[in-house]
Structures are given as structure tokens and as C-alpha cells.
Amino acid sequence: MAKVCVIGAGFAGHTAALYLGDKLGRDHEVTVINRSPDFVYIPSLVWVGIDRMPVEKTLFDLERVYSRMHVRFIAGRATEVHADAQQVVVEPNGDEAAPVQVDYDYLLIATGPKLDFAATPGLGPAEGNTWSICSPPHAVEAREHYLTAVARMEKGERQRIVIGTGHGAATCQGAALEYISNVHKDLLRRGVRDKCDLRYLSNEPALGDFGIRGLSVKHKGRRRTAEDFIGAVFRDYDIEPLVGRGVTGVEQQAIHWQDMAGAEGETDYDYAMLIPRFVGQPLKYVDADGTDVAEKITNPAGLIKVDGIYGLPYDELAANPDAWPAVYQNPAYRNIFAAGIAFAPPGPISRPHVNPNGVPMSPAPPRTGMVSGIIGRIVALNIVDLVKQGRMTHSERMTEMAAACIASMGDSMWDGSAAVIMVYPVVPDTRRYPNEEGRDQFVTHLEMGLAGAWMKRMIHTTFMHKLQGRIGWKIIPE
Ligand SMILES: Cc1cc2nc3c(=O)[nH]c(=O)nc-3n(C[C@H](O)[C@H](O)[C@H](O)COP(=O)(O)OP(=O)(O)OC[C@H]3O[C@@H](n4cnc5c(N)ncnc54)[C@H](O)[C@@H]3O)c2cc1C
Numbered sequence: 001m002a003k004v005c006v007i008g009a010g011f012a013g014h015t016a017a018l019y020l021g022d023k024l025g026r027d028h029e030v031t032v033i034n035r036s037p038d039f040v041y042i043p044s045l046v047w048v049g050i051d052r053m054p055v056e057k058t059l060f061d062l063e064r065v066y067s068r069m070h071v072r073f074i075a076g077r078a079t080e081v082h083a084d085a086q087q088v089v090v091e092p093n094g095d096e097a098a099p100v101q102v103d104y105d106y107l108l109i110a111t112g113p114k115l116d117f118a119a120t121p122g123l124g125p126a127e128g129n130t131w132s133i134c135s136p137p138h139a140v141e142a143r144e145h146y147l148t149a150v151a152r153m154e155k156g157e158r159q160r161i162v163i164g165t166g167h168g169a170a171t172c173q174g175a176a177l178e179y180i181s182n183v184h185k186d187l188l189r190r191g192v193r194d195k196c197d198l199r200y201l202s203n204e205p206a207l208g209d210f211g212i213r214g215l216s217v218k219h220k221g222r223r224r225t226a227e228d229f230i231g232a233v234f235r236d237y238d239i240e241p242l243v244g245r246g247v248t249g250v251e252q253q254a255i256h257w258q259d260m261a262g263a264e265g266e267t268d269y270d271y272a273m274l275i276p277r278f279v280g281q282p283l284k285y286v287d288a289d290g291t292d293v294a295e296k297i298t299n300p301a302g303l304i305k306v307d308g309i310y311g312l313p314y315d316e317l318a319a320n321p322d323a324w325p326a327v328y329q330n331p332a333y334r335n336i337f338a339a340g341i342a343f344a345p346p347g348p349i350s351r352p353h354v355n356p357n358g359v360p361m362s363p364a365p366p367r368t369g370m371v372s373g374i375i376g377r378i379v380a381l382n383i384v385d386l387v388k389q390g391r392m393t394h395s396e397r398m399t400e401m402a403a404a405c406i407a408s409m410g411d412s413m414w415d416g417s418a419a420v421i422m423v424y425p426v427v428p429d430t431r432r433y434p435n436e437e438g439r440d441q442f443v444t445h446l447e448m449g450l451a452g453a454w455m456k457r458m459i460h461t462t463f464m465h466k467l468q469g470r471i472g473w474k475i476i477p478e
Contacts, residue, residue: 012340013110025070113278122250166274168246185410211363304338340372373478418452
């Protein structure tokens with residue numbers, strides 16, 4: 001009987017767990033360890049942060065799903081991986097609970113990001129001055145402070161709201177874009193939009209870069225870039241874009257940043273939601289003697305090294321689609337895999353930039369929910385292959401992967417909107433697509449409108465259905 005352990009039940013780990021439970025759960029032992037007893041549908045936290053969705057609607061109980069799917073579940077924090085002994089040490093939730101050990105033949109690390117607020121002085125809700133919508137407690141806290149700002153506007157006070165990224169190397173600009181668009185629509189609905197200055201502060205080199213080197217699409221007979229589209233929306237919504245800015249510190253009411261040329265500046269605010277840099281979760285990796293083997297398993301940021309080619313100069317990486325991992329397997333310990341934000345990309349997709357003062361201005365590659373789910377599925381199916389036939393038959397590089405993203409720009413079913421973005425491949429492949437962008441220009445698409453708002457709402461419902469392993473879950477794509 002094979003033992004498979006998955007650490008982390010987000011989009012990557014939970015998708016993998018569903019496939020593993022389905023295909024191995026009856027005859028083998030599949031264990032999932034997750035810090036929280038609930039799955040979190042993170043994309044809808046955007047709506048929690050403006051009080052348009054109760055946080056409970058973004059959660060479901062994992063144990064209930066896993067008990068049906070032949071998966072053992074431990075709610076707790078994995079702290080150590082003993083790579084030779086093939087064991088994970090877990091601190092189960094609850095004050096009194098003693099650490100437990102989980103044996104594995106195959107391990108999938110899908111722990112998502114550690115939100116590295118500490119990398120920017122003064123950033124974050126715990127010890128800093130800004131809010132976040134990256135987790136349920138953060139989104140609830142952000143909502144309360146947002147509503148305080150709204151109450152001030154209702155009394156006639158002018159408020160300055162800043163939304164964006166809080167570090168030069170942050171990723172997930174799409175979430176910030178969604179949040180600012182939803183804040184705009186929400187303030188309009190509440191009749192106080194004229195009392196607010198809205199600013200979008202981002203480390204992207206240009207609007208619409210998203211850490212994927214931007215995109216361009218054919219629209220009404222001519223090529224238009226994501227920068228054109230989003231610039232037009234921002235003009236329409238009266239949102240001031242401040243891009244190419246790496247935040248260096250936050251004080252109460254002032255965000256300090258440097259731009260790409262090295263100039264320093266500050267942006268005043270009353271309410272700010274800034275996404276931090278993401279790094280890997282701090283797990284301890286040891287060998288049979290108890291020696292730290294983190295160097296063999298993770299990169300310096302704590303993300304898991306897999307079968308990509310690391311260390312290539314940017315132009316060489318951009319010219320080599322095969323440098324991106326195919327099976328997400330650690331080369332030193334071949335029974336350890338990683339999926340979602342936890343795996344280390346071989347480098348950035350957008351051209352990296354360090355300003356003359358040494359401040360990095362490089363949006364990291366996004367591993368969105370869809371990308372994370374696809375990688376989770378690929379890894380799960382390969383583990384099934386290894387258990388059943390001793391060799392892997394599945395692979396998908398991000399240079400071969402299509403991804404769709406629907407960025408909400410107002411949730412109303414009457415006058416809401418969303419940008420429906422389809423990119424193929426996620427990471428440009430100039431060998432297969434020898435155009436300026438390195439993407440399939442037929443498939444790559446961007447469309448905005450009310451239909452997108454309907455799709456975004458439907459996706460919430462459809463995914464909550466799929467991820468609970470309900471009838472037909474396998475035919476709903478990641
Ligand atoms: C506000 C917001 C909106 C977004 N909107 C979209 C969107 O519209 N579309 C889209 O595609 N993507 C969106 N994303 C991105 C998407 O949420 C992420 O890409 C996705 O969650 C990554 O999945 P993951 O499984 O790698 O990590 P996560 O979802 O973060 O899951 C990791 C899991 O591992 C657990 N964990 C961590 N460490 C440990 C440990 N030591 N022991 C046990 N468990 C551990 C965590 O508790 C968590 O449950 C959004 C992100 C944000 C923040």
C-alpha cells in the first residue's frame with residue numbers, strides 16, 4: 001500500500017487531493033495536512049473586502065469532503081519534512097495536541113505563499129499600517145476599515161484610498177486590480193464616490209503587465225494591449241495609476257516608494273490595501289542525520305525547486321520554453337513534488353528591473369488559481385502513475401498551459417463588469433509563436449463587460465461545487 005501525503009489544501013493541494021482520493025484513496029493511504037479546517041475560495045475575498053459577500057460563503061469544511069473521497073485529513077501545521085525517513089512532522093490544531101508524524105512514499109508540497117509583510121517596513125495588518133485581502137481574517141479586517149472610511153465619506157469627509165502592491169517583487173496584481181475596481185463601483189453605489197481619491201500603486205512596469213509580460217489582443221480590427229484596456233477603464237473610473245513603483249516603507253498615512261529610475265516619492269492615504277511579497281512557507285527540511293537539507297529542496301525564498309532550469313539569464317530563459325518545469329518534481333528527492341505558488345519558477349516572465357538604488361522592480365510570475373489547480377492535477381495523476389505503473393505519463397509546462405482569469409470590476413448583475421482574460425500560453429513561447437508576444441494570437445483574448453460579471457459569479461458557484469467533490473466535479477475544468 002502506497003502512502004501519499006499532501007501539505008496544503010488550497011487550489012493546488014486540494015485539487016490534487018480530489019484526484020488522489022478518487023484514484024488511490026480506496027486501496028492506498030492519502031493524507032492531507034492543512035492549517036485550516038476549511039478550504040478558502042480566495043478569489044471571492046475581493047467581495048468580502050467591500051462587504052458584498054459574507055466570509056462564510058468563501059469557505060467549506062474539508063473533513064466533510066475528504067471523508068467521502070477516502071482521504072485522511074489532519075488540520076494542523078506541517079513543520080518538518082524528514083526527506084530520507086520520508087516523514088512529515090505536524091503540529092495538529094489545538095493547544096494540547098502533541099506533534100504527529102505522517103509517513104509518505106510520495107509527498108506533494110502545496111503550501112502556497114507566506115505573506116512576507118516583514119519585507120516592507122510598516123506593511124500589513126499585524127504590525128504595519130495597511131490592510132490585506134489575502135486571507136479570510138485579513139479580508140474581514142480590511143472590510144471593517146474600509147467601512148470606516150466609507151462612514152467618513154458619508155459624513156462629508158474626503159478620503160484617500162490606495163490599492164496595489166506593497167513590494168517591488170510582489171505578484172498577484174490582478175487581485176489588487178479587482179479590488180480597486182470593486183471599491184470604485186461600491187462607492188458609486190453608496191453615493192460617495194465623489195468623496196474619494198482612488199490610486200492604484202503597482203510594481204508592474206506598465207498597467208496590465210500582471211507579471212506575465214502583459215498581453216495584446218485583436219480588438220475591432222486593431223491590436224490593443226492590456227495597458228490600453230485598463231488605462232481606458234481607469235480613466236473612466238477616475239483611478240490614478242502609479243505604476244513602476246516599488247514600495248519601500250509605509251507610515252501612518254504615507255506610503256514611500258521608489259520608481260524605476262530611482263526617484264523617491266510618497267503617496268498619502270487614509271485606507272490602503274497593499275499585497276505583500278510572497279515567499280515560501282518556512283518548513284524545516286532534514287536528512288537522516290538531522291542535517292538541514294533545505295538547500296537541496298528550496299530556493300533562497302523558500303520555494304520548492306523542481307525540474308526547471310534555474311539560474312539562466314533573463315534573455316536565455318525567455319528564449320527557452322523547456323526551462324519551465326514539466327512534472328514539478330524535486331531533482332534531489334524525486335518522491336517530493338510541488339504545486340501552485342509553492343514551486344519555484346525558473347525566473348520572472350516580465351523583464352526584471354533593479355533601479356539605480358538597488359530596489360527590485362520585478363513582478364513575480366503569478367501562479368493563479370487555475371494554474372495552481374492544473375499543476376495540482378498533473379502532479380496527482382503522475383503520483384497515481386508512479387504508484388500503479390512506476391512511470392509518469394503527464395506533464396504540462398507553463399509555456400504550454402492556457403489560463404483564463406476573470407477579473408471582477410464590480411459584482412452587480414445589472415451594472416457590474418469583469419475583464420475576461422484568456423492567455424495561451426501563460427509563459428510566452430517565442431519558438432512556437434514567433435510573434436512579438438510569443439503567444440497564440442487567436443486564443444489570447446481580453447474582453448470586458450457585464451457578461452464577465454455574470455461569469456465571475458457563476459465561477460464562484462461552479463468551483464465551490466467542483467471543489468466539494470460533488471456530482472460531475474471531474475468534468476468541470478480547473
Ligand atoms: C484577493 C485574491 C484574489 C484572487 N483572485 C483570483 C482569481 O480571480 N483567479 C485566479 O485564478 N486566482 C486568483 N487569485 C490567486 C489564487 O488565489 C492563488 O493563485 C491560489 O490560491 C494559489 O493556490 P495554492 O494552492 O498554491 O496556495 P493557497 O491557496 O494559498 O493554499 C495553500 C494552503 O496551504 C496551507 N498551508 C500553508 N503552510 C502550511 C503548513 N505548514 N502546514 C499545513 N498547511 C499549510 C494554507 O493554509 C493554505 O490552505 C487571487 C488571490 C488573491 C489574494
